[in-house]
Amino acid sequence: MSLKQRVYLANAVLLGITVMGAIAMIWYTYKTEDLFTGIVQRHIPMYQAAEALETSLLNQKGYLSYYLLDKNPEWLRQLADFKLDFESQLALAKPLVTKDWEKEALAGIESVYKTYIAAKDRVVTLYEKGEPGAGAALHREVRSNFFKIYELCEKFKTAHKKDIELTVEESHSDARNLRYIGLLAIVTVVLLSLLINYIFTRHILGPIRKLAAEADQMGDGRVSGNELAALKSSVHGLIENAEQTHAELVRSRESLMQSEKMALVGQLAAGTAHSIRNPLTSIKMRLFSLGRSTKLSQDQHENISVISTEIGQINKILENFLEFSRPPKLTMKAQSPSQVVDNTLRLLEQRLKSYGVTVRLVRSKPLDNVMLDAAQFKEVLANIIINACEAMEKGGRITITETMDNVNTDRDTAVIRIQDTGPGIPATIQGEIFNPFFTTKDEGTGLGLSICFNIISEHGGCLVLDSQEGQGACFTITLPAGEDLHGKNSDH
Incomplete structure (x- = not known):
């Protein structure tokens, strides 16, 4: 696997773990929200309704007993209030039920309660008519219905209490699982970060340092600080050295070409100078002899002088040729x-x-x-x-x-x-x-x-x-x- 593939793979796994952790966290928040919404909106109100039904039922039993003891009509009035309260709590609980067993439980409570209320009203009527014996016999039936309603309310309350406990336990379990997942993600991210750092240091930063040290020809081979800046400086130095070397190479090539040209020209000049110099020397000596032995006019003397001067100039040129032709x-x-x-x-x-x-x-x-x-x-x-x-x-x-x-x-x-x-x-x-x-x-x-x-x-x-x-x-x-x-x- 190439360095590029290794880095991409490590980053992909790291990114995947981060995304999965974020998704798990978002999922858990939604699930927790649903759990507590169910607790707050269903289970707690249902639990409270069952408890209110029990309380109302107990108060009804108590006020009935008070009335039978002293025949005070005030107890009947308060008994009527708690009767209305029971019916009100029952009406509030009905819209909250969604499960079949909950509906059956409320229906059972309502059915037994109606029987209970009818029997209780007859007991009160018998006692008001002065028939305490018949009222006491019917009161035992009322007491039996009371305990049946109370037992149904207690079961209904216990069931919702258990649902609340199960929901809380499920929430705790999800939280534990999320903590384990988070811990595992942290460990994995740390290991992947160390792996990425190792890959970066060993396969990227290390070669960059080594390259910068090797490129730093003018330094001591040690690179510290910003490696990229050091490498950039070293590369610029190499470029400058290359440019200087190239310029020196161009100058050397031009110098070599000029030397070859001068050597060729020098050989030509030497041969030409030797070939011309001897006849010029002979001509100059004849002109000198001619000027001394012959009577010449002023113009002729001037012509001979000019010829001698030009011959001297040619001789000077030949001397330069000879000097140029040899180092x-x-x-x-x-x-x-x-x-x-x-x-x-x-x-x-x-x-x-x-x-x-x-x-x-x-x-x-x-x-x-x-x-x-x-x-x-x-x-x-x-x-x-x-x-x-x-x-x-x-x-x-x-x-x-x-x-x-x-x-x-x-x-x-x-x-x-x-x-x-x-x-x-x-x-x-x-x-x-x-x-x-x-x-x-x-x-x-x-x-x-x-x-x-x-x-x-x-x-x-x-x-x-x-x-x-x-x-x-x-x-x-x-x-x-x-x-x-x-x-x-x-x-x-």
């Missing part, structure tokens, strides 16, 4: 990146002035030492700063901010942000600026930022762009601190 060879050394920033700014001081660019350095203290290749890192900084100068055609300001950060990683990182006041980079091309051969300059090769990206990646760091069009561009360099990268890069 940078890093010579790692523990050093503060702040020192490399200072050296780069001193090196570019005159060039910054020529562009009309000022530099603001925000630094509370020098950055901690990291493992880096100072020459390669200086090339990255120079490339980014020169690109910023070229983007700010009418001058501007570059802000370099240095901080140590450990918010997004489990160890410290050195962070350098280079922010310019240029026009910014459009959002449509921000995803392509680190791709090889992508450039917006007329004379650019599109390899500068790709080389910078590779150098920072070889350092185990990250180079990220943040730019909004019209609000300048910010390049953020992060380098891991506190980890020896020399062994990692010793084979470069």
Whole structure:
């Protein structure tokens, strides 16, 4: 039986017992109401009527005896009143009878009573006529009828008294049975409640706690308090971890694709550069020889100069191709990146002035030492700063901010942000600026930022762009601190 079926069955039995108990209680109330209605409406009035008949009969006998003793007519008047009372009680009892024996009993009482009254009236008449002997003889017959009526009334009263006792006993018996049923229902409900609690704890709450503990990867594996809230929090944590893992996977895939693309392009660039560089060197030497051995006009000298300059530009492009085609060879050394920033700014001081660019350095203290290749890192900084100068055609300001950060990683990182006041980079091309051969300059090769990206990646760091069009561009360099990268890069 499945967990769902077990829970449903236990709840169904519990509900059934509750409903049956309620039905039994309602049934008992109706039955008790019927029993006591019968007692109040039938048995007690009939019992009282039989008792009233006996009382009236006894009073009649007494007042008759009083009259026979002193012949006082007042006793006859009161005897007449009790005679009317007996007849009245008999009339009240008749509508209450429903059973055959009750009807027969009342009919017998009425029949004997009529004989009794007739004989009693004759006794009174004989005594009034002065015939006491005949009256005394008839009085013995009256006495016999009296005892017969009294016996019938007593039987009628006893029968209803017994009915009242039986009804009360039946009520007590039903109450006892109802108490037994209630006790049994309470025990059953308690057992079923314990069973439901056991099922809930063992098969629902227990697995939820275990699942929440297993899902709580960042905690100590213990779940307390609200299990559902803990499970919800843990599941949200798993979702966030999954999203982070997915994002990292996407970045890794993009990085792998870019690396494969760069390797392919690098092989092509290396082969092309070697094939073109030798003829260019020969052409440059012949132009130099031609310029020295031949008398040329001013225009011809200018043409040769332009050709030499263009050949130099082509040679520079080929050198970039060759540099891009092979991974940078890093010579790692523990050093503060702040020192490399200072050296780069001193090196570019005159060039910054020529562009009309000022530099603001925000630094509370020098950055901690990291493992880096100072020459390669200086090339990255120079490339980014020169690109910023070229983007700010009418001058501007570059802000370099240095901080140590450990918010997004489990160890410290050195962070350098280079922010310019240029026009910014459009959002449509921000995803392509680190791709090889992508450039917006007329004379650019599109390899500068790709080389910078590779150098920072070889350092185990990250180079990220943040730019909004019209609000300048910010390049953020992060380098891991506190980890020896020399062994990692010793084979470069």
